[in-house]
Amino acid sequence: MNCSEAESHLSALYDGEPVAHEVAEHAAQCENCRAVLNDYSRMGAELRLASALDAAPLPPLKIPKRRAWLDVLWARIAIPRFALVTLLAGLVLLPIGVSMLRAQSRPLWFEFGYTLRPDSELHHYFIAEAGYDAVESTLGYVNGRPVSAAIRISVDRVSDDDVRLRVRAIKPPLTAQGSGFAISSVSKNSILLEGVPAIHYKQGDALPVPIEGGGTIYLKGEVLDHQPQIAFGYPLEAPPEKLIVRAPVLTDSHELLASEAGATALVGNSDQAIRFQAGSNGLFLFSLHEFPGAVEGKAEWGEIKFKMDGEDYRLVAAAPITGGDQPVPVWVRRDVSNTDEVSLGAGRITQ
Amino acid sequence: MPEHDSAAKASAFDHLYREQGSPIRRFLRLSTGDESAADDLTQETFLDHWRRPHAFNPARGGIKAYLLGIARRKAADWWRAHKAMPAAASECTAPGDNLLIRDALNQLPEEARSLLWLREVEGYSYDELAQILKIPIGTVRSRLHSARQQLRTIWMKERK
Numbered sequence: 312m313n314c315s316e317a318e319s320h321l322s323a324l325y326d327g328e329p330v331a332h333e334v335a336e337h338a339a340q341c342e343n344c345r346a347v348l349n350d351y352s353r354m355g356a357e358l359r360l361a362s363a364l365d366a367a368p369l370p371p372l373k374i375p376k377r378r379a380w381l382d383v384l385w386a387r388i389a390i391p392r393f394a395l396v397t398l399l400a401g402l403v404l405l406p407i408g409v410s411m412l413r414a415q416s417r418p419l420w421f422e423f424g425y426t427l428r429p430d431s432e433l434h435h436y437f438i439a440e441a442g443y444d445a446v447e448s449t450l451g452y453v454n455g456r457p458v459s460a461a462i463r464i465s466v467d468r469v470s471d472d473d474v475r476l477r478v479r480a481i482k483p484p485l486t487a488q489g490s491g492f493a494i495s496s497v498s499k500n501s502i503l504l505e506g507v508p509a510i511h512y513k514q515g516d517a518l519p520v521p522i523e524g525g526g527t528i529y530l531k532g533e534v535l536d537h538q539p540q541i542a543f544g545y546p547l548e549a550p551p552e553k554l555i556v557r558a559p560v561l562t563d564s565h566e567l568l569a570s571e572a573g574a575t576a577l578v579g580n581s582d583q584a585i586r587f588q589a590g591s592n593g594l595f596l597f598s599l600h601e602f603p604g605a606v607e608g609k610a611e612w613g614e615i616k617f618k619m620d621g622e623d624y625r626l627v628a629a630a631p632i633t634g635g636d637q638p639v640p641v642w643v644r645r646d647v648s649n650t651d652e653v654s655l656g657a658g659r660i661t662q
Numbered sequence: 663m664p665e666h667d668s669a670a671k672a673s674a675f676d677h678l679y680r681e682q683g684s685p686i687r688r689f690l691r692l693s694t695g696d697e698s699a700a701d702d703l704t705q706e707t708f709l710d711h712w713r714r715p716h717a718f719n720p721a722r723g724g725i726k727a728y729l730l731g732i733a734r735r736k737a738a739d740w741w742r743a744h745k746a747m748p749a750a751a752s753e754c755t756a757p758g759d760n761l762l763i764r765d766a767l768n769q770l771p772e773e774a775r776s777l778l779w780l781r782e783v784e785g786y787s788y789d790e791l792a793q794i795l796k797i798p799i800g801t802v803r804s805r806l807h808s809a810r811q812q813l814r815t816i817w818m819k820e821r822k
Contacts, residue, residue, distance in 0.1 A: 322807035326781070328788060350814050355782040357763035362688055362783045369683045370701050372676065372708055 312337040317344055325351045419469040422539050422546065423532025427451045427458050429517040432553075432579050432657065433531055435544035439466040446502060448483060448494045449528065459483055460528045461497035462520065465504055469534060474512045477504050482524030542630070545575045551635035553579040554599055554610075558629035559655060561589055563622050568592040574655040584644075584660045587626070594649035597626070598642050599633065602660050605642035617643045679708050682726055685784050686733050692779050693737035693772060699744075703736040723793045730780070730794045741772070766817040774809035781806060 312333045320334040325348050338344040390398075420440060424433035425447070437447060443466040450459045461483040468475040479502050484495045512518055518530040540547040542557070549555045557575040561568045569589035576585050584596040597615065598605070608617025608624075610633050615626040624643075633639050686707055691700035710732050711718065718728050767775055777795065780786045786794065791802045 319804075319807055322810045323803050325810075326788070326806070328803065347814070350818070351810055354763060354810070354813055354817060358767065358779065358782045361764045361767075362779075369680070369687060370705075372679045372683070372705060 314341055314343050317341070318347070321347050322351065324348070418538075419471065420535045420538050421466060421469045421474050421532055422535055422541075423464075423530060425449050425460070425462060425520075426517070426529045426531060427453050427526075429519070429529045430580070431529075432577055432583070434577065436539075436541050436546055438539055438541055439464070439469070441466055441468050444499070446497055446499055448497060450485075450494055453526070457485070458522075458526050458528075459485055459494050460520075460522045460526065461494065461502065462528065462530075463499060463502035463504060464530075467509060471534060472513075474514070474532070474534065475509050476512055477507045477509050478518075478520050478530060479504060479507050480520045480522045480528050482522055482526070543573075543575055545577055547630050549631045549634045551633065552599065553577060554585050554597060554633050554641070555630065556585045556587065556597065556626070556628050556632060556655065559587055560627045561587060561592075561595065562625050562627075568624075569653045571653055571655045576655045576657045578657045582659055583657055586654075586656050586658050588649065588651050588654040588656075590653045591650045593645050593647040594651070595626075596644045596646070596660060598660065599639070601642050602644065603662065605644040608641045608643050609638040610641040611638035615641050615643070617641070619643065619645060675708075675712055678711075678725065682729055683708070685726070686729055688783070689730060689776065689779065690733055690737055692767075693734070693776055694740055695768065699740055703733065703740060706736055707733045723790065727786070727790050727794045730784075731796075734776070734794065737776075762820045763813075763817060766813055766820055769816050770809060770812055774805065774812060777802070777805055778809045778813060 314337075317334050317337045320330045321338060321344060324330045324334060324338060338348065418440060420438055421443075422436055422438055424436045426433060427449075435449070437445075439445075443464070446461055446463045448459070448461045450457065452458065459482060460480045462478060462480040464476055464478045466474060466476045481497070481502055483497045486493050486495055510518070512530065512532070514533045516531070519527050520530055521527055545555055545557065555575065555577045558572050559574075560570045569587065569592060571587070576587075578585055578598065581598070581600040584598040584602070587595045587597065589595055596602075596605070601607075606617055606619050608615050612631045613628045615628075615632060617624050633641075683704060687700050687704040690703045690707075691697060694700055694703065707729055711729060718725060722728075767778070770778070777791065780791060780794065788799050788802045791797075792799045795802070797805075
């Protein structure tokens with residue numbers, strides 16, 4: 312072993328740490344290495360002396376005072392694991408419980424109607440709360456034949472998930488009226504619900520209700536968290552994805568083209584449109600979905616604006632035309648060859 | 663917390679401060695080279711322990727090593743905040759202190775200075791130094807060797 316090999320171990324040797332036997336042997340015999348160890352020893356002694364000479368009085372420690380109640384808040388307490396888990400579970404479940412209680416205490420409304428085909432739009436809306444019990448009548452045509460029904464519906468419960476109800480439909484007697492038919496009045500006593508099982512209706516479904524005496528009628532509806540306003544069988548608050556035109560007035564930039572007070576039409580399906588026959592000014596079709604030959608306009612609350620052949624048109628209705636964020640794009644087509652009398656309705660879009 | 667418990671705690675803490683305050687303060691003086699900073703950081707070191715006494719785990723080392731660990735972090739924070747300040751070597755020399763070793767020590771890098779001080783003046787073992795500085799024992803050994811070599815070179819030059 313030589314000095315350069317031993318050098319890196321001299322510090323450890325000086326500190327009394329274990330070093331190789333050869334290092335200790337070399338250091339004991341080597342004058343240079345002993346000189347290094349002596350220097351280390353002197354340096355250490357002088358450092359300790361410097362520290363001793365430098366000992367200034369220690370300034371007093373300033374511990375901030377806390378008020379007694381704060382001490383209580385800061386104090387640690389032992390909580391059994393079970394209690395901690397229960398507390399945490401309670402904190403998680405409490406908001407759920409509160410929301411459930413709120414949901415239970417909040418009145419919910421069932422807006423519903425009947426159609427003769429499962430995919431048809433409702434054309435007359437009713438509103439029910441829990442406890443509703445009434446008879447409604449409807450008359451329509453399926454495949455050219457008149458279909459009528461008197462339906463008694465009793466709503467037991469309205470919740471966010473479903474509506475529990477009992478329903479029974481019978482074929483009411485029809486009486487001739489002019490060139491058509493009229494439904495005779497039907498009372499609750501004629502449609503008893505004893506023995507009729509309760510049904511859980513899921514909103515959005517078309518619930519088939521067999522008509523005693525022949526045929527089927529479909530119940531459709533949705534649960535609302537507020538009481539909807541119904542006027543002349545249609546909701547005043549237009550839902551998104553549906554167009555409801557009530558008592559429309561159509562103008563261009565010069566004159567009134569047509570007005571149909573008291574009439575309402577509704578469409579929701581993409582292949583159907585509101586048909587506003589403006590007399591000799593032609594037939595105007597309105598849809599929320601683009602269709603051949605239509606120009607784009609904008610519906611904003613109770614108004615539809617559109618431009619066609621350089622002319623600005625405006626349709627004003629007595630209630631909001633569609634729901635959701637406004638304005639909403641609307642497609643409009645004009646058929647000038649159709650010059651029937653002024654009328655408002657809904658129907659399939661034809662070429 | 664009952665009042666007598668609080669008073670007993672304050673008394674025990676005062677005792678700890680009187681026992682360990684001076685070496686912590688010396689270390690901080692050496693680390694920062696600034697007397698008033700060393701006083702402030704000593705206070706902060708002990709207040710940290712006062713506020714969070716349960717952070718000290720006796721199974722992981724003695725209270726002195728634990729307090730020095732806090733002091734080291736305080737000194738490092740202080741240096742980060744005072745990067746633009748001039749080196750503290752001359753400031754650390756007290757008036758009338760003409761010991762060459764002190765000047766030589768102040769010329770060492772901060773890391774080497776602290777390590778050598780903790781070993782020579784405070785008397786920490788290699789194990790304790792490894793815990794305080796959070797480095798392996800082998801690194802303590804090699805760094806001490808390097809620090810001593812550097813100090814000896816400077817010290818011998820100053821003696822001539």
